[in-house]
Amino acid sequence: MRGGQVAVPAGVPRPAGAASAPDRVRGWTPQGPLDLGLVLGPLRRGPADPTFRALPDGSVWRSCRTPAGPGTLRVTAAGGEVRGEAWGPGAEWLLEGLPDLLGAADDPSVFAPRHKLVALARHRRPGLRLTRTGLVLESLIPSVLEQKVTTDEAYRAWRLLVRKFGEPAPGPAAGGRLWVMPAPRTWALIPSWEWHRAGVDNKRASTILRAVRVAARLEEAVGMAPEAAQARLELVPGVGPWTSAETVQRSHGAPDAVTVGDLHLPGIVGWALAGDRDADDAAMLELLEPYAGQRHRAARLILLSGRTPARRAPKMPRVDIGRL
Structure with a gap:
């Protein structure tokens, strides 16, 4: 899931009666293109994340513990319109924050690409917005x-x-999962x-x-x-x-919160922008300096470009301490 992208199908109509009626419903019209998989992808923690599902009908589901209590949110986008359906005590809170969740508070127009690779990645991903969950x-x-x-x-x-x-999420919750x-x-x-x-x-x-x-x-x-x-x-x-940084990228939609201390990111940024696969944090920050104020967005676009150096060292060893 490099770059925080989740595959969301184009959408198959949901069969009538496939889910119980939501407690709350909200429609919203985004300004400009919106790619649900790109915007909400960073919130998924692995393909079997029990708090996140992307289904064949084109919907994205997520469960949250909101300030008002547990809630389930189903989001679909079609024809330039977004529909949010929510269940549980947190339903109203989730729908109130739906625009921010889908990047309404983000302003990608202020981003100015300084490298051809970054410009091309942005051109290919016009629906990228930075999510803001409002939850830490x-x-x-x-x-x-x-x-x-x-x-x-x-x-x-x-x-x-x-x-x-x-606890099980409220409502139909993507088939009870x-x-x-x-x-x-x-x-x-x-x-x-x-x-x-x-x-x-x-x-x-x-x-x-x-x-x-x-x-x-x-x-x-x-x-x-x-x-x-x-x-x-x-x-x-x-x-x-x-x-x-990994937290505020999601909770705040922070466009400049670049991740430092990562095992792979400096080498990926270094390779993409300068052909330096051995770049460290200092070199990465220097390369991203032209994007000051938007360094996280620049790093995401670099990851989404797919330009990464070939692996030349073994992966980090996996140690299951539960079996020790």
């Missing part, structure tokens, strides 16, 4: 799980923990052996436990500028620049 923990916790492990390990941990300690992530108190009460079974080491588990103890303060960061929000997140021991 739902992006922070899986980002912590992704620290220093393979994506497969992190996705497995997220899937196991959400299914075991979360969606789950709402645990509440902060539930995360705090997960026994140590369950973290171990999910393959989560003590360092990452402890970081999540520290974060959920100050969940209310972290959620307040939604009202801050992305830089200030990152600073607040990084007050939690175990949350560094990599994790805070």
